Amino acid sequence: MAQIVLHQAVMMFILILVGAGCFKLNLLSKETVSQVSGLVLKVVNPIVILMAYQKEYKPELVRNLGRTFILSLIAYVIAMAAAYLCIRNQEGRETVIERFSCIYSNCGFMGIPLVMAMFGYDGVFYLTAFLTVFNALVWSHGVMQMSGEKSLKSLGKVLRSPAIIAIIIGMILFFARIELPSVIAETFEEIGSLNTPLAMFVAGATIIQTDLRKTFQKPRVFYICFLKLLLIPVVTILAFKLFPFDKTVEMTVLAAIAAPSAAICTMQCLNYHRNAAYASELFGVTTLFSIGTMPLMMVIYEFLL
Numbered sequence: 381m382a383q384i385v386l387h388q389a390v391m392m393f394i395l396i397l398v399g400a401g402c403f404k405l406n407l408l409s410k411e412t413v414s415q416v417s418g419l420v421l422k423v424v425n426p427i428v429i430l431m432a433y434q435k436e437y438k439p440e441l442v443r444n445l446g447r448t449f450i451l452s453l454i455a456y457v458i459a460m461a462a463a464y465l466c467i468r469n470q471e472g473r474e475t476v477i478e479r480f481s482c483i484y485s486n487c488g489f490m491g492i493p494l495v496m497a498m499f500g501y502d503g504v505f506y507l508t509a510f511l512t513v514f515n516a517l518v519w520s521h522g523v524m525q526m527s528g529e530k531s532l533k534s535l536g537k538v539l540r541s542p543a544i545i546a547i548i549i550g551m552i553l554f555f556a557r558i559e560l561p562s563v564i565a566e567t568f569e570e571i572g573s574l575n576t577p578l579a580m581f582v583a584g585a586t587i588i589q590t591d592l593r594k595t596f597q598k599p600r601v602f603y604i605c606f607l608k609l610l611l612i613p614v615v616t617i618l619a620f621k622l623f624p625f626d627k628t629v630e631m632t633v634l635a636a637i638a639a640p641s642a643a644i645c646t647m648q649c650l651n652y653h654r655n656a657a658y659a660s661e662l663f664g665v666t667t668l669f670s671i672g673t674m675p676l677m678m679v680i681y682e683f684l685l
Contacts, residue, residue: 398586426546432504433550448509640666
């Protein structure tokens with residue numbers, strides 16, 4: 381399995397380089413990158429999620445989906461505990477951004493391609509449980525942290541997010557045992573195949589906009605990378621020993637929690653007038669390092685469990 385992950389990671393890295401090259405050659409502009417990002421989040425990702433539910437109904441699938449919910453909640457408890465214990469409030473420090481970047485991962489952009497490579501649509505099927513927990517938390521806890529307000533007004537956005545809509549429709553079709561017509565299914569498969577290249581192009585174009593030389597001179601960035609990419613995933617693996625489930629379920633949750641910092645952190649920083657440049661730096665560097673750390677986590681998982 382580690383070899384599959386490494387192969388996928390190398391492929392994703394090459395695609396990231398291509399995306400960065402396209403931006404440097406002015407084949408992609410900032411506006412285009414933003415538009416493509418929206419296309420992936422609002423169209424391609426939801427279609428991949430929807431197609432993950434186009435499978436034969438089996439009680440074991442439903443049981444494993446519930447187990448994925450449980451492990452996803454455990455993973456987020458670990459991530460939040462690590463973020464609040466290891467990142468203390470201090471004057472002049474971007475505590476909210478650092479905690480947000482540690483807790484919330486780019487589980488859609490990076491998680492879906494990796495899980496698809498490891499387990500196909502079965503993995504994406506289970507990943508939808510993690511995505512549901514992610515969306516519920518990021519639009520409640522995440523927004524409250526960014527805004528400084530203890531209001532749940534943003535929870536309405538959870539139900540309106542394309543990923544959640546796709547999960548709801550997919551579940552209805554799955555439990556009602558309704559198959560999409562072949563022409564629609566085949567068309568959606570073609571659209572879904574765009575997910576990995578488009579997502580990696582966006583990641584590459586975003587990273588290249590960051591002054592990596594200056595970013596690499598900030599020790600704090602490496603500390604956040606250590607927490608996000610190494611500490612939290614390793615503690616999550618150890619937690620699997622206490623709550624042993626199906627290997628596919630465990631590795632799907634691990635791939636999602638081990639993914640780099642969520643791109644939505646930068647967007648929320650812009651929305652709430654926080655340091656979006658720093659959020660972008662954390663996103664860029666964690667994405668770059670995750671190409672190596674995500675396969676490493678799979679090796680550690682197989683070694684320990």
